Amino acid sequence: MSEPTSQAFWITQPGHGEIQSSPLPDLPAGWVQVRTLFSGISRGTEALVWQGRVPASQSDRMRAPRQMGEFPGPVKYGYSNVGVIEKGPGQWIGQTVFCLHPHETRYQAPLDQVHLLPPGLDPARAVLAANVETAINGCWDAMPRIGERITVIGAGVVGTLTAALCHAVPGVQLELVDTNPEREPLARALGLPFVTPATATPGVDQVIHASGSEAGLDLALRLGGDEAAITELSWYGDQPVSVPLGSDFHPRRLTLRSSQVGQIAPDMRPRWDTGRRLGLALHLLATHSEWAVLIDGESPFEALPRTMASVANGHGLCHRIRYEE
Numbered sequence: 001m002s003e004p005t006s007q008a009f010w011i012t013q014p015g016h017g018e019i020q021s022s023p024l025p026d027l028p029a030g031w032v033q034v035r036t037l038f039s040g041i042s043r044g045t046e047a048l049v050w051q052g053r054v055p056a057s058q059s060d061r062m063r064a065p066r067q068m069g070e071f072p073g074p075v076k077y078g079y080s081n082v083g084v085i086e087k088g089p090g091q092w093i094g095q096t097v098f099c100l101h102p103h104e105t106r107y108q109a110p111l112d113q114v115h116l117l118p119p120g121l122d123p124a125r126a127v128l129a130a131n132v133e134t135a136i137n138g139c140w141d142a143m144p145r146i147g148e149r150i151t152v153i154g155a156g157v158v159g160t161l162t163a164a165l166c167h168a169v170p171g172v173q174l175e176l177v178d179t180n181p182e183r184e185p186l187a188r189a190l191g192l193p194f195v196t197p198a199t200a201t202p203g204v205d206q207v208i209h210a211s212g213s214e215a216g217l218d219l220a221l222r223l224g225g226d227e228a229a230i231t232e233l234s235w236y237g238d239q240p241v242s243v244p245l246g247s248d249f250h251p252r253r254l255t256l257r258s259s260q261v262g263q264i265a266p267d268m269r270p271r272w273d274t275g276r277r278l279g280l281a282l283h284l285l286a287t288h289s290e291w292a293v294l295i296d297g298e299s300p301f302e303a304l305p306r307t308m309a310s311v312a313n314g315h316g317l318c319h320r321i322r323y324e325e
Contacts, residue, residue, distance in 0.1 A: 008104035009304045011073045014052025017305040024106060031108050032088030037096070039103045040080035040127030040295075041319045044156065044212055045235065047312035049077050053237035061262060065100040066109065078102035082126045083323075085114070098129050098282060103304055105323055115278055121286035127320050128157070128291060132281035133261060134233070135161035140265035141257065142208050142231040147171035149204040151223050154211030155183040155194070157294050157318050158233060162208055163192050164291070175201055177219070178211070180315070189293050210234055214241050221254060229255040295320050 004024040011017045027033055045062075048054060052072035054062050059071045069075035081101035085092045088111070097114040101107055117126055135158055144150055144166045152163040155178035163176040176183075176192045177200045187194035195201075203225040209217055210233040220230045221244060243256070259265070264272050285291060296317040299307040304321060311319045 004106070006104055006106040007301070008076050008102060009078070009301075009308070010069070010076050011050060013073045015050065015309070017050070017308055019302070019304065024108060027087050027108055031110050032085045032092055032114060033106060033108050034081075034083040034097060034099065034114065035086045035106050036081055036083040036104060036323045037123050038082045038127050038323065039078060039321045040130070041078075041308065041311050041321065042080060042130060043311055043316065043319065044158070046077065046308070048235070048237035049075065050308055050312040053239070055238045064102065065113070066102060068102070076102045076104070080127050080130045081107075082117070082123045096123050098126050098278070100130065103301065103321055105301065112275070115275070115282060118282055118286045121282060122289070122292075124320065125285060125289065125292045125295070126282065128285055128294060128318060129278065129281045131157045131294075131318065132161055132285055132291075133278055134158050135165055136277060136281055137261045137265055138162050138208060138210070138231060138233045138259045139165045140268050141259035142206060142229070143267075144169045144172060144206070148206060149173045149201070150206055150208065151175045151177060151200060151204045152208045152210065153177045153216045153220050154209065154234070155180070155187060156210060156212075159208075159210035160186065160190065160192070160294060161291065162210060162233065164190055164288075166208070167192055186293060190290055204228065206231070208233060212236065217241065218244050221249060221256070224252070224254050227253045227255075229257060232256065232258050235260070294318050298322055300324065
């Protein structure tokens with residue numbers, strides 16, 4: 001009998017990728033073997049990895065949980081994988097799970113690193129789980145309050161999900177801001193008020209910035225009211241960013257704080273771990289089928305070297321990768 005193999009997408013060097021095969025070893029006790037159904041490209045971070053823009057000083061912090069290799073490459077990177085368990089303890093066989101694993105046809109992982117999909121969650125939609133987790137952590141850091149006027153800048157996947165979570169807080173008056181007016185139908189489909197920068201309301205209680213652009217951060221500082229907090233969800237990689245802290249930043253006593261999903265928000269850390277947070281993300285995905293509109297493309301795994309180049313250099317939302325039997 002031939003040895004079982006897996007095919008995985010590797011970034012061999014910045015801007016270049018290929019699919020490589022490797023044998024699967026005997027399954028260790030307490031592990032499962034998963035056949036992938038779908039994976040998702042998290043465009044913001046994966047574009048920076050694809051382009052070789054992870055600063056050397058941040059290479060350890062930016063490692064994905066199941067990454068192999070090192071930045072800038074060769075590296076097997078990704079963290080949004082949905083599949084079916086085909087080997088492992090009997091009661092787990094056939095279960096559909098999410099794992100923070102790269103783009104790969106089959107893989108092996110400890111049981112505590114795979115998460116059962118809750119009832120009602122379409123596996124094709126579950127590729128958004130890592131993005132939902134980022135939005136949850138961003139809201140924990142921002143702490144939206146009942147009745148606040150909140151502006152979210154950047155109608156990408158993370159920004160839109162964050163806006164949706166804030167909008168669910170009673171009494172919140174929300175604006176989702178983006179320079180691209182074509183994002184308005186997306187916002188409307190989710191019941192979110194949409195504006196362009198020129199028509200955004202100034203003097204709001206807090207701003208959450210997720211556009212990944214210097215201009216967006218400048219806008220966030222201008223829209224915040226006196227003593228407002230600006231929560232920064234963007235990660236710029238090796239891109240220098242000029243932060244306008246002159247003018248009225250100090251007189252208005254604005255607060256600029258960062259949010260990063262790699263660590264639980266401080267106020268939640270005593271009681272929550274990443275497993276519980278990911279479980280919440282999956283539960284929310286199961287109850288919000290409308291979030292599927294954030295997936296705007298799908299390609300076969302075999303085309304991933306070409307697909308990654310296109311997605312990383314584009315302006316789309318979540319791109320889903322489909323795996324055949």
